[in-house]
Amino acid sequence: MQSLLKILLRYSNFLVFIALEVAAFLLLYYNNAYPRSSMLSTANSIVAWQNEQINEIRGYFSLRRQNEQLAAENVSLRNQICSMDSAKNASAIHYMSAKVVQMTTDRLHNYLTISLGSNDGIVRGQGVRNEEGAVGFVRTVGPNYSVVLPLINTHTHLSCRFAKNDYLGTLVWNGKDNRFGQLADVSAHMVVNPGDTIVTSGLSPVFPEGIPVGIVENSVLKEGDAYHTIQVRLFTNFKRLKYVEVVQNAHQQELEELQNGLD
Amino acid sequence: MDWTKQIIRYIAVMMLQVLLFDQLQLLGVCHPYIYILCLLMMPITLSHSADMLIGAAVGLVMDVFCNSLGVHMASCILVMFIRPYLLGAVVNDRDRLNEQICLRTLGWEAFIKYMVILVVIHHLTVFMLAAWSISHIIFVLVETLVSGFITCILILGYNALSDK
Numbered sequence: 001m002q003s004l005l006k007i008l009l010r011y012s013n014f015l016v017f018i019a020l021e022v023a024a025f026l027l028l029y030y031n032n033a034y035p036r037s038s039m040l041s042t043a044n045s046i047v048a049w050q051n052e053q054i055n056e057i058r059g060y061f062s063l064r065r066q067n068e069q070l071a072a073e074n075v076s077l078r079n080q081i082c083s084m085d086s087a088k089n090a091s092a093i094h095y096m097s098a099k100v101v102q103m104t105t106d107r108l109h110n111y112l113t114i115s116l117g118s119n120d121g122i123v124r125g126q127g128v129r130n131e132e133g134a135v136g137f138v139r140t141v142g143p144n145y146s147v148v149l150p151l152i153n154t155h156t157h158l159s160c161r162f163a164k165n166d167y168l169g170t171l172v173w174n175g176k177d178n179r180f181g182q183l184a185d186v187s188a189h190m191v192v193n194p195g196d197t198i199v200t201s202g203l204s205p206v207f208p209e210g211i212p213v214g215i216v217e218n219s220v221l222k223e224g225d226a227y228h229t230i231q232v233r234l235f236t237n238f239k240r241l242k243y244v245e246v247v248q249n250a251h252q253q254e255l256e257e258l259q260n261g262l263d
Numbered sequence: 264m265d266w267t268k269q270i271i272r273y274i275a276v277m278m279l280q281v282l283l284f285d286q287l288q289l290l291g292v293c294h295p296y297i298y299i300l301c302l303l304m305m306p307i308t309l310s311h312s313a314d315m316l317i318g319a320a321v322g323l324v325m326d327v328f329c330n331s332l333g334v335h336m337a338s339c340i341l342v343m344f345i346r347p348y349l350l351g352a353v354v355n356d357r358d359r360l361n362e363q364i365c366l367r368t369l370g371w372e373a374f375i376k377y378m379v380i381l382v383v384i385h386h387l388t389v390f391m392l393a394a395w396s397i398s399h400i401i402f403v404l405v406e407t408l409v410s411g412f413i414t415c416i417l418i419l420g421y422n423a424l425s426d427k
Contacts, residue, residue: 012312013310013311013312013315013344016311016312016315016316017315017340017344020315020316020318020319020336020340021337021340021341023319023336024319024322024333024336024337024340025333025337026333027326027332027333027336028332028333028334028337028392029333030332031331031332031333032395040323040326040327040332041327041330041332042327042328042330044327047327047328050281054282054286106291106292107291107294107393108393108394108399108402109330109331109393111330147330175394175399175402176402
């Protein structure tokens, strides 16, 4: 017994090292699998507040461009009001405007933090868009801030379809260029032309159908490949993201419960 | 050694890290993590285990700012684990280690060896754990080289300025 204690004492530093590393890897694993803790992310009020202050200062440098964007958005909203259809699905969805307080665009796992949280009715999994197109999904929700997983994160998958013929595909990101996403799962028999528009599929309650995502830049089909390798130029300019809208689908919970009930 | 000074330096360096260096977007490969300056220059007066605990705490705080729970923590613990052995290897007389660890006390050769090895280990583990797949290995290596080089220059700059 005494010799065992002696051995433990002798290697105590190494044991502490192993224990701490195991703790770090558990955190890493559980954060990737179940990102629930808003305390330990940029959804934390203090960290987000600090980011908001930085953003406030930077905001002054882009006022002109933001004004132009808002004006353009006003025009498109007026047009939408004119051509408004009163389909039942459309009325279940409404948007909440949020400010982007922090964002990275040049890493493999990019995130953005927005200024809406559970107090404003945000829940995990809701879609996020801006006036240009789809942006991403809500990942971690704090009381006043939330962390969003954008399309330019190698973890993201978005169900999309071609606007021209409703053919389905999955948008992923390879981590290289934040202007381009990649469309996977498009079979070789499908004819893909540069310039084809990609929109959200509406198959999940996260995004309504037809939100613009991007246009096909080029597509490569090597001899013997079963799927196209498609490069999609995203409509959303992530480097200039200032305001986004969170998609709130009144039927989201019901739809997800129904779908989960099938498993 | 005065621990208040260490803590003030830590807060100042973290503010620089978060307010300035995390905002940099140079070619997508330049992410210098100068906060490890505090870990590298911490005197060896505490026990080895206590050093690793401090490393874990410093890494965890950085992770909160990066949304990368566990990544910086694992790297900092590794750095703090290796540090005393590496110091023993690069420094000849052990008496010097009781003081602050910096360019002035270690001398150019020993300090640069010590700094470059630890910075490369830290940056490489951070970028590899963040990428979490072998398919981005070239990108990770370039990122490590560029960011590590900038970090080393900044740490040397800090030493040159504070030595007066």
